[in-house]
Structure formats: C-alpha cells, structure tokens
Amino acid sequence: MQIFEEIQSRGHEALTLLHHAPSGLKAALAVHSTVLGPAIAGVRLRPLDEENAIRGALALSESLTLKAALAGLNYGGGACVLLMPEAGVEDPHAREALFRALGRKVRALESQVVLTEDIGVTGSDIAFVAQETPATLGVNTDTSAVTGYGVYRGMKAAARYALGSESMRGVRVAILGVGAVGRTLAGHLHREGARLTVADHRLERAQELADDLDGITVVGANELLDVPCDILSPCGYGHSVRSTDVPRLQCRLIAGGEHHPLSRRGEAAVKEAGIMYMPDFAINAAGLIAAATSLTPEQAAERVYATVSRVASVAEQYGKAPHVVARRMAERRIDLIGSLGTGAALQGRSA
Structure with a gap:
C-alpha cells in the first residue's frame, strides 16, 4: 500500500x-x-x-x-x-x-x-x-439505535421517489447485516408491515432476530443479493455489494446504514442498472447528528428525512444519480462555509 x-x-x-x-x-x-x-x-x-x-x-x-457537511454540522x-x-x-x-x-x-x-x-x-x-481528554462526543447517546431509526426515516423519504410511496406496508426489504443498526431498522420496518428478508455473516444473529419478529425470512449472507426485493439495505461493515454483484440485484432502491456499501465502480454499475442508490453519508447520519447536537433522536432522524428528500428531489429534477447529487451538495457546503474562515466553524458548532 x-x-x-x-x-x-x-x-x-x-x-x-x-x-x-x-x-x-x-x-x-x-x-x-x-x-x-x-x-x-x-x-x-x-x-x-x-x-x-x-x-x-x-x-x-x-x-x-461528507456526512457532517451534508447534515449541516460544523x-x-x-x-x-x-x-x-x-x-x-x-x-x-x-x-x-x-x-x-x-x-x-x-x-x-x-x-x-x-x-x-x-x-x-x-x-x-x-x-x-x-477521562483522559475532553475531545469526545456521544457519551450519553445510543448512536446505533438513533442511526437505525434515521435510516428507517431516510428509507421512507427515498422510497417516495424510487417506489412512488413512502409507505413500507407490504414493501419487500432485504437487510444484509443485523447488528445494532440493522436490528433497529428491522424493528421499525416490521412494525409498519414491511416484508423482511434478513441475513448476517453470523447466521445465529439473523435467526435470533427472526425468533423475535414474526414473519421474517432468514437466508445466508451470500444468498441475500439474489433475493427479489424492492429495497436492498446493506447494514454491514462496508463494501457488501461489489461491482460484480450488481447484475444479481433484483431491487429498485439501495438504502442502508453501512458505510461504503459500494465502491465508485459499484456506484456507476447500479446507476447503469437503473437502481437508485441513496449514499451512506446522506442516510446514516442521525446518530452523528444526535451526538454532535442537542437534538433528540426523533429530531435527528427528521433531519435525515429532510436531507434525503432534498437529495432525491434535486436528483429527479436534474436527472442525476442521488449519490452524485449528495456528494456535490456536501462539497459545496464545505467550499462555501470554509471560504468564510475559521470563525465560521467556531460559531454555532452544533448547528
């Protein structure tokens, strides 16, 4: 390297x-x-x-x-x-x-x-x-739970554009990775009546979730990308969807809590396949927002909902991919606010 x-x-x-x-x-x-x-x-x-x-x-x-900039954090x-x-x-x-x-x-x-x-x-x-440095955030925030709820709200906002409705009732959602974020997301989707298929590289973790929530289908982690679904939600450790996997996908929207589920090549591949991809830094920011501000988990999740809606709306208006629009929005805020000098970042840090 x-x-x-x-x-x-x-x-x-x-x-x-x-x-x-x-x-x-x-x-x-x-x-x-x-x-x-x-x-x-x-x-x-x-x-x-x-x-x-x-x-x-x-x-x-x-x-x-990109996540902090797009979320309006200093x-x-x-x-x-x-x-x-x-x-x-x-x-x-x-x-x-x-x-x-x-x-x-x-x-x-x-x-x-x-x-x-x-x-x-x-x-x-x-x-x-x-105990050793004041340079910390989120000590009293359950960031995984907040992030999971924010992904749920962001998924609904994205579905309004990708599926024509933000209702999750009857929507087929495939979740890859049911750790703290994926499990929280699954709970919110299940309560709304989504049809869930879940997988995890630790099979017992997926089975435990299915035991807790009725009607969930469990498949192997290597099989999930072949499952017919409306929404694929990667919630693993990163790069869960390789560019070579894209032809296998049978979804219309990719929206999950995972950082970097796709490489740049993968982003181009899903765009070519006609699949809407809402990038991680737009949809999984609620935990970060709650940790960095005085907002409640619900308020942080609603900020994610508003951000995803704005990204999807602009993407639809100009015929651009959402991940491209989101990156440009974040970079533009960095350029504009950064041009004001260091004082801009010091004032209103929890904006």
Missing part, C-alpha cells in the same frame, strides 16, 4: 499511528478535513490487519467529512480504527486501559479531532476516553 499516494488522492490532512504496548493499543487515526471544524472521528474496534485498518480509517474519515471528518489486542478486551480492566490509552494519545490532537463511537465501540468506551 502506497500510503502517501492514498492520502494525496483522497485529500486527507493527516494519518497518525497510535501505539501503547501495555494496553495493546494499536490504532490508525485519519483526519480527512478540518475545514468546517474539528474532525469527528468514529472509533471502530475490529479484528483487522494493519493495512486494512489504515485503509478503513482513510475511507471512513472521507465519508464522515465539523470535519475523521476516523480511528483500533486493531483488536492479542489478549482481547473481555477483561473489563483491559478494555478500560485500552480506551483510556487512546484518550491520552489523542490529547495532543484534541484541537483537531473529536472521538465518538462506531462499530464495536460503546458509549461506555468513549466515557473511558473522556
């Missing part, structure tokens, strides 16, 4: 490797942009090798820049991907040490970075970080 070439091509400001041997801390901290304010960095803890951790941090931080984008310590984190003291070590390492960067939870990390973990 050519790190400097990767950073330059994506426009990142910094990539920092963090290490603390006693706690087992090994992390890649990427800062994509601080034009609008300090970079909100989602913290992930996953069993990855070093190269994939770095690649993940770079990709996620770019997505966070923050930039960052990401912190922790490698799973060899000894694991089952021991509560070991987990505390890991996240307090992270907080202490971030002290020197607290004017540039704000940490919040992401996959594999909880509000309690961020509370440990907060």
Whole structure:
C-alpha cells in the first residue's frame, strides 16, 4: 500500500499511528478535513490487519467529512480504527486501559479531532476516553439505535421517489447485516408491515432476530443479493455489494446504514442498472447528528428525512444519480462555509 499516494488522492490532512504496548493499543487515526471544524472521528474496534485498518480509517474519515457537511454540522471528518489486542478486551480492566490509552494519545490532537463511537465501540468506551481528554462526543447517546431509526426515516423519504410511496406496508426489504443498526431498522420496518428478508455473516444473529419478529425470512449472507426485493439495505461493515454483484440485484432502491456499501465502480454499475442508490453519508447520519447536537433522536432522524428528500428531489429534477447529487451538495457546503474562515466553524458548532 502506497500510503502517501492514498492520502494525496483522497485529500486527507493527516494519518497518525497510535501505539501503547501495555494496553495493546494499536490504532490508525485519519483526519480527512478540518475545514468546517474539528474532525469527528468514529472509533471502530475490529479484528483487522494493519493495512486494512489504515485503509478503513482513510475511507471512513472521507465519508464522515461528507456526512457532517451534508447534515449541516460544523465539523470535519475523521476516523480511528483500533486493531483488536492479542489478549482481547473481555477483561473489563483491559478494555478500560485500552480506551483510556487512546484518550491520552489523542490529547495532543484534541484541537483537531473529536472521538465518538462506531462499530464495536460503546458509549461506555468513549466515557473511558473522556477521562483522559475532553475531545469526545456521544457519551450519553445510543448512536446505533438513533442511526437505525434515521435510516428507517431516510428509507421512507427515498422510497417516495424510487417506489412512488413512502409507505413500507407490504414493501419487500432485504437487510444484509443485523447488528445494532440493522436490528433497529428491522424493528421499525416490521412494525409498519414491511416484508423482511434478513441475513448476517453470523447466521445465529439473523435467526435470533427472526425468533423475535414474526414473519421474517432468514437466508445466508451470500444468498441475500439474489433475493427479489424492492429495497436492498446493506447494514454491514462496508463494501457488501461489489461491482460484480450488481447484475444479481433484483431491487429498485439501495438504502442502508453501512458505510461504503459500494465502491465508485459499484456506484456507476447500479446507476447503469437503473437502481437508485441513496449514499451512506446522506442516510446514516442521525446518530452523528444526535451526538454532535442537542437534538433528540426523533429530531435527528427528521433531519435525515429532510436531507434525503432534498437529495432525491434535486436528483429527479436534474436527472442525476442521488449519490452524485449528495456528494456535490456536501462539497459545496464545505467550499462555501470554509471560504468564510475559521470563525465560521467556531460559531454555532452544533448547528
């Protein structure tokens, strides 16, 4: 991996490797942009090798820049991907040490970075970080639950344009990945009467959801992309839909909580196939909004609904793909507000 070439091509400001041997801390901290304010960095803890951790941090931080900008937040984008310590984190003291070590390492960067939870990390973990640095958000926010509800509201807004109605009653939705976000999304869709098919790489997790919610169909993770459906909702760890998978899809809309479910090539492929794709940074922002502001989960989700509606409306008006429109909207806000100088980002940070 050519790190400097990767950073330059994506426009990142910094990539920092963090290490603390006693706690087992090994992390890649990427800062994509601080034009609008300090970079909100989602913290992930996953069993990855070093190269994939770095690649993940770079990709996620770019997505966070677009998400914060499109959501109207005065923050930039960052990401912190922790490698799973060899000894694991089952021991509560070991987990505390890991996240307090992270907080202490971030002290020197607290004017540039704000940490919040992401996959594999909880509000309690961020509370440990907060013991060492004030550069945290979302300690008291159940971001996964808020994000799941926001995806549900955003899905309804997108369906109004893709399917002709925002009602989910009788709509066939295939959800790939039923962790915290996917499970929350499934609950809201089930209550409205959607016809759900779910899959997860941990089959028992999908089966547990089916045991809790009547009428759900469970299939293998490798089979879900072949399921006839109206909406495909990726809610996994990223790149769930490869460009070579697109001919298999039998949906009219892709809308889910997953970061980067498609590559740039995949985005082009679904556009060519006539499938509407609402990008992750537009539809999965509710948890970030709630963590960064004083808005309630319901208010944060309604902001997502309004954003998705605006993106879909402009895309329809000008005959452009929603993911292209959303990116241009985010980049335009960065350019316009960034041109006002640093004072713009310091005032009304929770806008």
